[in-house]
Amino acid sequence: MTDLNNASADYLAPVNTQTWVNGRHNVRCVKVIHETWDVKTFCFMAQQPVMFFFKPGQFVTLELDIDNKQVMRSYTISSSPSVPYSFSITVKKVPGGEVSNWLHENMKVGTELAVHGPVGQFNCIDFPAEKVLLLSGGVGITPLMSMARWWFDTNAEVDMTFIHSARSPRDVIYSRELDHMAARLDNFGLYLIVERMENGLPWQGYRGYLDEAKLDMISPDFMEREIFCCGPEPYMRAVKKLLKDRGFDMSHYHEESFGSTPVSVVEDAIELAEVAQAEADAVSQEDLLRVEFEESGKSVQIAAGETLHNAAAKLDLMIPKACGMGICGTCKVMIKSGETQMDHNGGITDEDVEAGYVLSCCTVAKSDVVIEY
Numbered sequence: 050m051t052d053l054n055n056a057s058a059d060y061l062a063p064v065n066t067q068t069w070v071n072g073r074h075n076v077r078c079v080k081v082i083h084e085t086w087d088v089k090t091f092c093f094m095a096q097q098p099v100m101f102f103f104k105p106g107q108f109v110t111l112e113l114d115i116d117n118k119q120v121m122r123s124y125t126i127s128s129s130p131s132v133p134y135s136f137s138i139t140v141k142k143v144p145g146g147e148v149s150n151w152l153h154e155n156m157k158v159g160t161e162l163a164v165h166g167p168v169g170q171f172n173c174i175d176f177p178a179e180k181v182l183l184l185s186g187g188v189g190i191t192p193l194m195s196m197a198r199w200w201f202d203t204n205a206e207v208d209m210t211f212i213h214s215a216r217s218p219r220d221v222i223y224s225r226e227l228d229h230m231a232a233r234l235d236n237f238g239l240y241l242i243v244e245r246m247e248n249g250l251p252w253q254g255y256r257g258y259l260d261e262a263k264l265d266m267i268s269p270d271f272m273e274r275e276i277f278c279c280g281p282e283p284y285m286r287a288v289k290k291l292l293k294d295r296g297f298d299m300s301h302y303h304e305e306s307f308g309s310t311p312v313s314v315v316e317d318a319i320e321l322a323e324v325a326q327a328e329a330d331a332v333s334q335e336d337l338l339r340v341e342f343e344e345s346g347k348s349v350q351i352a353a354g355e356t357l358h359n360a361a362a363k364l365d366l367m368i369p370k371a372c373g374m375g376i377c378g379t380c381k382v383m384i385k386s387g388e389t390q391m392d393h394n395g396g397i398t399d400e401d402v403e404a405g406y407v408l409s410c411c412t413v414a415k416s417d418v419v420i421e422y
Contacts, residue, residue, distance in 0.1 A: 067095075067097065067098065067099050067100070068100050068102060069099050069101045069102055069103065069167070072165065072381075073112070073163055073164070073165050073369075074095060074099065074163065074164055074165075075095070075096050075161065075162075075163055076093040076094060076096070076161070076162060076163070076164055077093065077095075077096060077160065077161045077162075078091055078092065078156055078157060078158055078159065078160045078161075078162075079092050079093065079094045079135065079158060080092035080158065081156065081157065081158060084139060084222050084223065085219060085220055085221070085222055086219060086220075087141055087142045087220075088139060088140065088141045088142070088188060088222050089140055089142075089152070089153055089156075090127060090137050090138070090139045090140075091137060091138055091139075091152065091156050092128070092135050092136070092137045093135060093137070093164070094134060096161075098134065099134070100133040100134060101130065101133055101134065101135065101136040101167075102130050102133060103130050103136070103166075103167035104130075104167070104169070104172035104173070104174040104175065105126075105129060105172055105173050105174065105192070105195040105196040105198070105199040106125070106169060106171045106173055106192040106193075106195060106196055106277070106305070107125070107126060107166070107167040107168060107169035107171070107172050107192075108123050108124060108126060108166060108167065108168065108169050108192075108377070109123065109124060109126060109138070109164045109165065109166035109167055109168075110122065110124075110164065110165040110166055110369075110371045110377045110378070110379045111123075111124065111138075111162060111163075111164055112162060112163040112164065112165065112369060113148065113151065113162060115147065115148070115151050119367070119369075120147065120148060121165075121369055121371035121379055122148040122371060123166075123371050123372065123376075123377045124138040124139075124140060124191075125138065125139075125169075125191040125192040125195070125279075125305065126138060126167060126191075126192075126195055127139040127191040127192075127194050127195055128195060128198065129195055129198035129199040129201075130199065131198065131199055131203055132202070139191045139194075140152050140153065140188075141187070141188040165369065165371075165377070165379045166378060166379075168377065168378035168395075168396050168397070168398070169305075169395065169396075170395035171192060171277075171279075171303055171304065171305045171395075172192075172196075173196040173199065173277065176275055176277075176303060178207070178274070178275035178301075179206070179207060179208060180207070180208040180270070180273060180274045180275070181196075181207060181208070181209055181210070181274055181275045181276070181277060182210045182271050182274040182275070182276045182277070183196065183197065183209065183210065183211040183212065183213075183276075183277050184259070184276065184277070184278040184279075184280070184288055185211075185212075185213045185214070185279050185280055186213075186214045186279075186280025186284035186285075187214070187215060187216070187220070187280055187281060187284075188222065189279035189280030189281065189284070189305065190213055190222050190223065190279070191222075191279070192277075192279050192305050193211070193213075193277055194222075194223055196277065197209060197211060197227075197230065197237075201230050201234065201237070206236070207236065208236045208274075209236060209237045209238065210238045210240070210267065210268045210271075210274065211227070211237065211238065211239050211240065212240045212241075212242065212259060212263075212267055212268070213239075213240075213241050213242070214241075214242045214243075214244070214258065214259055214280070214284065215241070215242070215243050216243065216244050216245065217244065217245050217246065217247045218243055218247060218250045218251075218252050219247060219250060220243075221241055224241075227239050227241075238267075240254070240255065240267045241254040241255065242254065242256070242257065242259055242263065243255070243256060244256075244257065244258065255267075258287075259287070259288070259291075260291070261291055261294075261295070264291065271297070272295070272296075272297060272298075274301070275301050275303070276292070276301060276302045276303065277303050277304075278302065278303070278304045278305070279304060279305035285304050289302070289304075336352065336353065337350040337351065337352060338350065338351055338352075338353060338414045338415075338416065338417055338418070339417040339418075340357060340360040340414055340417075340418050340420065341417075341418070341419045341420065342361065342364065342366060342420050342422045343385055343419055343420060343421050343422070344421060344422055345364070345366055345422060347364045347366065348364075349363050349364050351363070351414065353414070353415075355413060355414070356409060356410060356411065356412060357382065357389070357407070357412050357413070357414065357418070357420060358370060358380055358409035358410045358412075361409065361422070366422065368380050368422065370409075370410050372396070372410075373410050374394055375391070375393030375394040375395070375397075375408050375410060375411035376393075376394045376395060376396045377396050378397055378408065379396075380408050380409040380410045381397060381401065381406050381407070381408055381409070382406065382407060382409050382420050382421065382422050383404075383405050383406055383420065383421040384405050384407055384418060384419070384420060384421075385405075385419040385421050386419040387415075387416045387417050387418030388414075388415040388416040388418075389407055389412050389413065389414055389415060389418060390412065390413050390415055391407045391408060391411055391412040392411050392412075393411050394411075396408055
């Protein structure tokens with residue numbers, strides 16, 4: 050037993066411990082938890098001791114090998130940085146979902162993979178408040194659970210009202226832990242709403258959907274609270290409409306915007322690609338810009354308006370990418386020289402920008418550019 054204790058002490062010794070920073074990290078799965086009939090939590094640790102500090106609400110991007118194809122997918126961290134030597138994601142098995150089904154069927158204790166992150170502007174650290182209202186639907190509970198766990202573990206003097214909506218009683222994720230938190234904290238109000246009942250399952254909570262009447266009943270002072278919301282798009286649209294109709298100051302409303310690429314964005318991208326191709330056919334050689342990838346020793350000429358990620362693809366250089374919208378932060382690269390313009394959606398920190406990093410999926414060259422890749 051003494052040897053085991055010494056080994057553990059050596060592993061967690063501060064001198065041997067690194068701190069997590071945005072980038073690519075190798076981790077292994079150390080625990081799989083069955084939350085509900087179609088939801089699992091996967092817990093990860095680094096191969097070497099790493100303290101996983103992040104802002105509750107942020108997400109990571111998994112780098113997976115599925116059927117000999119590299120697949121990137123982003124998931125919110127559901128654990129709290131108050132438990133620093135590991136982090137967790139909670140995944141709902143979606144019918145036909147390539148990654149969620151693979152994770153449920155193949156991710157086991159001991160499985161190794163790479164993750165990118167953490168990133169994300171949706172978090173509770175950047176928007177401190179004495180009173181908060183947490184609104185979640187379905188598996189959208191994960192970032193809000195990270196926040197609630199953080200406040201719970203740190204004994205924060207934050208007045209929390211947590212309203213979670215689920216399809217049925219058996220679909221309530223983290224039900225036992227939520228009950229535990231509510232029972233131990235005077236400043237934690239828990240309210241569950243289910244859309245429908247199921248035979249044989251008792252239920253004493255609310256039924257139906259979150260509406261104006263339920264909101265007034267549960268949180269009559271919601272106008273005074275900082276609101277954090279995450280769930281399916283229809284849920285968030287309904288919440289925003291409800292709040293706007295009541296005159297809520299939306300500068301105090303925050304939502305998790307990461308998700309699948311909207312159809313409108315895909316259609317716009319296709320149309321823009323067609324326009325870009327037509328313009329490229331007409332561009333003269335003098336108007337092309339040179340993009341050089343320093344470590345790879347390759348370079349290519351591109352038209353103004355083409356992204357750096359597109360330039361890499363022309364050279365068969367695979368810069369990892371998950372969202373293509375400047376949200377996930379996976380495609381970060383360092384600019385060594387040249388002028389660029391980036392239009393991102395929160396997937397990169399101000400510190401990284403100051404250091405010279407950009408997200409290649411949403412950055413265009415404004416001059417000849419040299420990239421460290």
